Every structure is written in C-alpha cells, then in structure tokens.
Amino acid sequence: MINELVKQIQKKQAPIVVGLDPMLDFIPQQITDKAFAEFGKTPAGVGEAVWQYNKGIVDAVCDLVPAVKPQIAMYEQFGIEGLIAFKKTVDYCKEKGLVVIGDVKRGDIGSTSAAYATAHLGKIRIGDQSFEGFGEDFATVNPYLGSDGIKPFLEVCKQEKKGIFVLVKTSNPSSGEFQDRLIDGKPLYEHVAAAVSEWGQDLMGDSYSYVGAVTGATYPEMGKVLRQLMPKAYLLVPGYGAQGGKGEDLKAFFNADGLGAIVNSSRGIIAAWKKEPYLEKFGAAGYADAARAAVLDMKEDINSAIL
C-alpha cells in the first residue's frame, strides 16, 4: 500500500491528504436539514449528515489527491451511528481509488494491539470466512507502550501489505511536555524515530517502508532531523493551515526526490466554505467546490515550496 500511496502522489503531483474530520458546525444546513427530516435530530440523523457531507467532498477532490485521513474520534463521538458513517466513508473512498489513512491513534499491547490491528488493517476469521472490521489502508499508532504495542501491527501490515504511521512528534503546542525531554542528550521523539526506522527495516516497499511516522508541520526545525533519522519512512505531516504550518515550512520533511512526506489539511479544506476567500465565491451550497478550490490552492502552496 505504501507503493500505491507513492504512485498516487506522483501521478497526482500532490503530496496532500485531506483530513475528513467532520464537526457538526462544518456541515452546511441544507445537508443537516435533509438528514434530520429523514432520521430525526438523532445520532442516526447526524450520521447520515456526516456521510452525505463527506461524500460531497470526496466526489469533489478525489481526482486531485492521493489520500484521505478520516479522524475516527469525530465519528466515535456519535456512538455506533457515527462509526457506521466512518465505515461508509472508508468504503466509499476506497471505491473512488483513494488511499485511506485511519487516524485512530490506537496503541495497546500483545493480543489487544493485535485486535486493534485486525480492526483497522486486517481481517477477522469466523468459521471459513474472513471479514474486515473498518478496512483502512494505513492506521496511526501511539508508541508509548513500546514495541509490544507496535509488533502486532507490523505482523498485520506484512500480511495485508498495509502500513502504519507512528506518532513521533505531534503538531500540538504541548507535544514537547514529554516528547521533547532529553534522554541521553536527545529528545524522546528522536528515540522514537530511531525505533520507527528499525521497525520499518523488514517491511520495505519499493522505495519507502510500510512503517511511517507522524511529524507535525508546526515544528519544521525538528522535521529536518527526523527526516534524516528515518530516511525510508514516509512522514505524515499534520498541522498545515489551521494549526499554523505553512508551505515554506514543509521543505524539511521531504527527501531530495520530492517524496517522503504527505501533508494533511482537515478544516482548511473541508470547512473552506466557511472562510474567505472561499465563502463569498462558493457559500454553503458550494461547500464541495470550495473544498476543491482549497485543495488546488494548497497544492500550489506546497509544490512551489518543495519543487
């Protein structure tokens, strides 16, 4: 799947992933009104609204971007009905040829970590048939529990040719509280980066490993070091746009071949219609066209910085 991701990035000339992180107030009223009329002001109604909203965006951007990253928390908050919308979104994106990165930040140990890996990347065997849980192509994983937590994911990745992105240096202001603390003269995140590099050694695609890393766009000076520490890891870079990361900051995360990183934007794309310059041009009715315009602007911003 890492080969497919690289192929799609090259074909579409866009190292961009669209974060499908729907918040209720991002969804235009015409969509919620219709969903509530059909299913009531209930979690089922919200699930329908989220799904229709996502579908509109996916249809508008699927020829432009290689991948989407649904953030499962935004669905999980609506309980079962929210997760049904998550699953529908994953399935639809795959149907449209997009690589799906499940932003699930799971992490546990042993058989429990294996269960999460199965849930998101693998298949469960019941009798003589196999069933997919959520069926993403990649998942994000938390490293705090050490390799006991990661290895079960590696096994499933090997079997299914899928991948993970391990949290190394996250984009949030307080990420340094633990991640930046010095251990033997180096910050914790560099130790995690070294582990990512090691975990990925036996799981190589054509040019990059199945094991990537999450490294926040808000810390470009660290991106440079992390890029060197994990030369074969694809870097998933959140924090562009709404969180303050800019195109010019991103160069550090890419390799000389122009590959090696994929930059996420969530609300900057899916809620573009709520802000200028998109609001005036597209309005609520044109939320999907606004998302497309925002993707094109982001593509130009990033490519002009890295190419």
Next chain:
Amino acid sequence: MINELVKQIQKKQAPIVVGLDPMLDFIPQQITDKAFAEFGKTPAGVGEAVWQYNKGIVDAVCDLVPAVKPQIAMYEQFGIEGLIAFKKTVDYCKEKGLVVIGDVKRGDIGSTSAAYATAHLGKIRIGDQSFEGFGEDFATVNPYLGSDGIKPFLEVCKQEKKGIFVLVKTSNPSSGEFQDRLIDGKPLYEHVAAAVSEWGQDLMGDSYSYVGAVTGATYPEMGKVLRQLMPKAYLLVPGYGAQGGKGEDLKAFFNADGLGAIVNSSRGIIAAWKKEPYLEKFGAAGYADAARAAVLDMKEDINSAIL
C-alpha cells in the same frame, strides 16, 4: 464516580476489576453455536456470542466486584457488530450497578481529544437533546501528546463527574523502552506521574481524584514510588494473574488505608473455565460459575496480602 468506585470497593471488600476482554476461543461452544445458528457465522453472530458470554459472567460476578473493564479493542476487531456488543455490555453492567472502566487508551489533541472524551464519558448535543456515545464511567487515556490531549478529558470529567486513568507505567515487557528512560535523573513514567498528580488537583472526589493512573502489577518496585508520587490518584493495576503479577506484589500499590488501587484480571477470570482447578469442577457449561470462583480466589489472594 470516583466516590462511587471507592464506596463499592469498600462495600464489596474487593479492590478488583474484571476485564471483559472476550476472545473468540474463550467463549464456550454452546454459546457460539446458538449465536451462529441465529445470526450465521458472521460478525453479527460473533457480536451476539460475545454479548451472551459477557452477560453470563456479569450476572455471576456483579455482587462480588465493584467494577468491570471492557477492553474495546476486543470488540472493535469485529467492526460495527462488535461495538454494538461493547455498548450492550456497558449498558448492562451499569444496569447491574457496576462501575464501568472503558479500556480505550485514547489520546489525541484539542477538539479531537474532546471528541474522544465525549464519545466515552460525555454527551453529544443534537438540537435540544443530548445523546450518549458509549457512556462508560471511566476511560483509560494515553499521555504521549501532553496536556493538550488530557485537558479536554478533564473538562468532560468535571462536567459529568466521571474519571480517567492515564497510562503511566504499563504492565508489558517492553514498556521500559520509552517509559523507563531517564530524564533529569528520573524515568519518564515518573514525569508522567507528576503530571497526573497535577492534572488531578482540581478534580477531587471525597478522598481520591477523578484522575487516576495505570501502573502495571508486574513492576511492584515502581508501584511504591508511583504510589508516593500520586497519593490522591487511584491506581488501576493490570497484569495480575495471566501476566505474572501476584497478590503479594500488590501491597506497594495500596495506601495505608487499604484503598488507592484496583487490580484488574481479565482472562484469569473470564476464561477461568479453560484451566485447572476450574475446568474439572465447572467445565464449559459452568463458565460463569468458574468466573465467580476465580473472583473469590482472587479476592482472598489480594486481601490476604494487603489487609
């Protein structure tokens, strides 16, 4: 909810939580046969089997223990149908008066962490009504992202009078890879413990904080230090039984008042019927009675060590 947990522990004289972590091969064949006959060899069939199996165990132990801890990964692996069984289990345990600790190990930042907190401990507002996502009483949370990840949980805890257990020192063999590394002369887990203590200061119940910590039974020498660093935090102690922790190792996790810790056992109880001395006495048909007997044995083992 921390007051309720303490009250129940005192009333039942059992600082024990039963881990409801169903694996397919723990479930007696009479249950799976019946569920598959009704729903097919499908995720829906497994979901039904898991739910019936849990119900049997909960009925058999609910008068003996204060709390249960369903591990969501074990349900999530079966997709939507598994999560429906998770939700049914949570609801049923609450109906039976048990405190429910959702072992979800979630952790993200800002609005995403808020969404997880809402999913598991809070309510979502749709129009003029509120709906619960999964509705546990406590949730386990991963600290790697720093206080940006924890604070949204604290807000929901305050509002709903619920609680969290933050991963500090986990019970697995490789937990030391990052957690034990020295920072300013102290292992990372002590720094996390200090943060837990601080996070919990403004969220006090009668004698303990809403903010607890996960500290593995397999590291009793660390338990002693952690107990001192977080005097007001309830410690959720996994790793007893199957992972090697023994009753005598547990003393370090308790305060002088005999409170302050709750010890988890999962397969040691829910799969007790598969091993001696329970197998011969109870067999598959008596799996629930075997779980009850295992709880009574565990209670004696722990109380004889700590009282």
